[in-house]
Amino acid sequence: MSRHRKVALVGNPNAGKSALFNALTGARQKIANYPGVTVERKAGRMVLPNGEPVELVDLPGSYGLDPTSPDEEVTSQVVLGEFPGEQAPDVIVLVIDASNLEQHLVFAQEIIALGKPVVVALNMLDLAERDGLALDPPALQEALGVPVVPTVAVRRRGLDDLAAAIASVETLEYSPRPKLTLTERRVEAQAIAQGTILSETRTRRLHSRLDTVLLHPWLGPVILFALLFVIFQAVFAWATPFADALEGAIAGVSVFVQDVMPSGLVRDFITEGVLAGVGSVVVFLPQIVILFFFILVMEASGYMARAAFLMDRMMQSVGLSGRSFIPLLSSFACAIPGIMATRSIADPRDRLTTILIAPLMTCSARLPVYAVIIAAFIPNRTVGGGIGLQGLVLFGLYVAGILGAMIVALFLRRSLTSGAASGFIMEMPKYQLPRPGDLLIGLWQRAWIFLRRAGTIIFVVTVVLWLLLSFPKAGPGENQVDASIAGQLANGLAVVVEPIGFNRDMALSLIPAMAAREVAVSSLATTYAVEAETEDAEAVALGDQLRARWTLPMALAFLAWFVFAPQCMSTIAVTRRETNGWKWPAFMLLYLFGLAYIFAGITYWSATALGL
Numbered sequence: 001m002s003r004h005r006k007v008a009l010v011g012n013p014n015a016g017k018s019a020l021f022n023a024l025t026g027a028r029q030k031i032a033n034y035p036g037v038t039v040e041r042k043a044g045r046m047v048l049p050n051g052e053p054v055e056l057v058d059l060p061g062s063y064g065l066d067p068t069s070p071d072e073e074v075t076s077q078v079v080l081g082e083f084p085g086e087q088a089p090d091v092i093v094l095v096i097d098a099s100n101l102e103q104h105l106v107f108a109q110e111i112i113a114l115g116k117p118v119v120v121a122l123n124m125l126d127l128a129e130r131d132g133l134a135l136d137p138p139a140l141q142e143a144l145g146v147p148v149v150p151t152v153a154v155r156r157r158g159l160d161d162l163a164a165a166i167a168s169v170e171t172l173e174y175s176p177r178p179k180l181t182l183t184e185r186r187v188e189a190q191a192i193a194q195g196t197i198l199s200e201t202r203t204r205r206l207h208s209r210l211d212t213v214l215l216h217p218w219l220g221p222v223i224l225f226a227l228l229f230v231i232f233q234a235v236f237a238w239a240t241p242f243a244d245a246l247e248g249a250i251a252g253v254s255v256f257v258q259d260v261m262p263s264g265l266v267r268d269f270i271t272e273g274v275l276a277g278v279g280s281v282v283v284f285l286p287q288i289v290i291l292f293f294f295i296l297v298m299e300a301s302g303y304m305a306r307a308a309f310l311m312d313r314m315m316q317s318v319g320l321s322g323r324s325f326i327p328l329l330s331s332f333a334c335a336i337p338g339i340m341a342t343r344s345i346a347d348p349r350d351r352l353t354t355i356l357i358a359p360l361m362t363c364s365a366r367l368p369v370y371a372v373i374i375a376a377f378i379p380n381r382t383v384g385g386g387i388g389l390q391g392l393v394l395f396g397l398y399v400a401g402i403l404g405a406m407i408v409a410l411f412l413r414r415s416l417t418s419g420a421a422s423g424f425i426m427e428m429p430k431y432q433l434p435r436p437g438d439l440l441i442g443l444w445q446r447a448w449i450f451l452r453r454a455g456t457i458i459f460v461v462t463v464v465l466w467l468l469l470s471f472p473k474a475g476p477g478e479n480q481v482d483a484s485i486a487g488q489l490a491n492g493l494a495v496v497v498e499p500i501g502f503n504r505d506m507a508l509s510l511i512p513a514m515a516a517r518e519v520a521v522s523s524l525a526t527t528y529a530v531e532a533e534t535e536d537a538e539a540v541a542l543g544d545q546l547r548a549r550w551t552l553p554m555a556l557a558f559l560a561w562f563v564f565a566p567q568c569m570s571t572i573a574v575t576r577r578e579t580n581g582w583k584w585p586a587f588m589l590l591y592l593f594g595l596a597y598i599f600a601g602i603t604y605w606s607a608t609a610l611g612l
């Protein structure tokens with residue numbers, strides 16, 4: 001029996017391979033599994049114009065020959081002729097989506113560089129036309145050096161030409177093409193796409209110009225970091241009037257309660273526990289809203305996916321793939337959805353690494369802690385060029401978390417979770433102007449989540465702390481906090497954190513902050529309110545209290561602590577669930593507390609040595 005020649009359909013996911021396969025083979029197909037894997041093998045018989053029957057194989061979609069999933073592995077092995085028991089294809093039909101030319105050309109170049117007989121099916125031309133794209137197939141053929149046949153699989157357009165090209169391709173002369181790296185192929189894909197596109201509508205042209213700038217190899221990252229920088233500046237600059245107004249309102253209510261209620265436990269509970277404690281967290285609502293305003297705009301406009309693309313290279317350099325970017329980005333809101341989002345990472349060690357570093361991304365619960373310390377200790381002045389020093393320090397804290405995460409990832413990938421980084425390509429969504437209605441809903445949801453936290457977990461923990469601080473009552477001449485249960489506990493912990501510059505109040509705030517990081521702020525506010533001997537002293541703003549009681553090195557050490565410390569029970573719990581055991585959450589707790597202790601210590605001692 002003479003073997004039929006074999007033709008394989010290869011291309012990115014959704015290029016229209018299966019649609020072409022169905023159109024070319026009709027009912028003459030056989031569907032089975034590839035041996036040993038649950039990947040479907042679809043083969044069928046096709047008759048070429050010269051009467052020769054060939055075997056046509058439809059392969060799973062793939063982004064490249066370095067496989068990142070079992071599907072891609074099959075495609076790669078079959079194409080390279082490495083699949084056991086499977087004859088290598090004699091001809092490859094490379095299916096390209098004409099409306100997504102640039103993206104699909106990245107993989108196309110890798111296939112063409114193999115030097116096998118290749119015919120390109122420039123598919124989905126109808127969609128390209130609908131998008132206002134006019135293409136020049138001969139120019140593409142010239143650029144790629146292989147035959148290009150325009151097709152519309154679902155309308156059976158171009159099928160005869162495709163069959164004719166398959167029949168004759170093996171007789172063509174080939175000039176071998178160089179093998180390029182992924183980055184080189186991306187650059188080249190852009191150039192080839194530009195050369196193929198004759199005309200496009202104004203918006204489409206604008207969008208591709210935007211991409212040329214925003215995804216530029218060095219301009220892109222510069223713009224991204226400039227944007228992040230502006231965001232952190234705005235978090236301080238724009239929020240201040242609102243935060244001041246909120247703070248004033250809460251102080252006003254506190255004074256009012258003092259006036260109308262008889263002194264006693266209930267009044268103390270309201271002023272010291274609820275208003276000083278929970279109120280001190282609520283004042284950060286404007287900052288949370290501004291931060292999420294930017295995040296939502298970046299998502300809705302389509303820029304976020306571009307940011308992921310830009311970060312991909314940076315992530316590869318520490319052994320992570322761009323697939324980790326979205327989970328890590330979500331962790332800036334909260335590590336819990338971030339850790340849950342790692343389920344989309346196929347490689348288990350990639351995923352574990354991402355889970356372990358997710359808590360280092362500065363979650364929004366840290367913002368109140370950072371903001372209160374920065375507002376109290378970092379002067380509100382510019383460092384030239386209109387750049388605010390406070391925003392700069394906040395930016396620095398976020399960067400410190402990111403750098404810490406990258407270094408930890410690098411270390412983990414060489415030890416506990418060793419392995420190679422997997423490649424990453426994602427579809428870029430279209431640019432869009434964010435819709436104001438959607439933005440408002442998104443902001444409202446975020447604000448509500450924050451206020452609900454303040455009303456539930458932060459409220460409960462602060463009240464428990466207030467009780468522990470208020471009893472037993474101090475004798476005459478005795479300090480209330482020292483006499484209280486909480487004070488006794490804190491004195492025990494203070495011994496441990498004394499070497500890194502923490503005083504008793506700071507030590508005390510670390511315990512309830514395990515429930516939620518913001519509670520560190522309400523804890524400090526409640527502690528100072530309880531400790532105040534007179535009502536006048538009680539009304540002093542938290543910032544002034546901090547300035548009076550802490551030194552600058554202490555404040556900086558506290559900030560450094562919160563960059564690393566795993567101060568959130570829910571994160572530990574979700575890590576346990578996602579890793580199926582206590583081993584990794586325990587490791588996470590240990591390494592993060594270790595880093596927090598070391599870096600707070602280094603900060604405290606170097607700041608002291610510098611005479612700050």
Ligand SMILES: Nc1nc2c(ncn2[C@@H]2O[C@H](COP(=O)(O)OP(=O)(O)OP(=O)(O)O)[C@@H](O)[C@H]2O)c(=O)[nH]1
Nearest residue numbers: 013014015016017018019060061123124152153154
């Ligand atoms: N308008 C239009 N739609 C097409 C064309 N070719 C395929 N499609 C549609 O595009 C979608 C994806 O096509 P498939 O053939 O499943 O793509 P595929 O390359 O096999 O995708 P994977 O198997 O996931 O790699 C289907 O809904 C097809 O009907 C085309 O030329 N024009």
Ligand SMILES: [Mg+2]
Nearest residue numbers: 017018060061
């Ligand atoms: Mg398919």
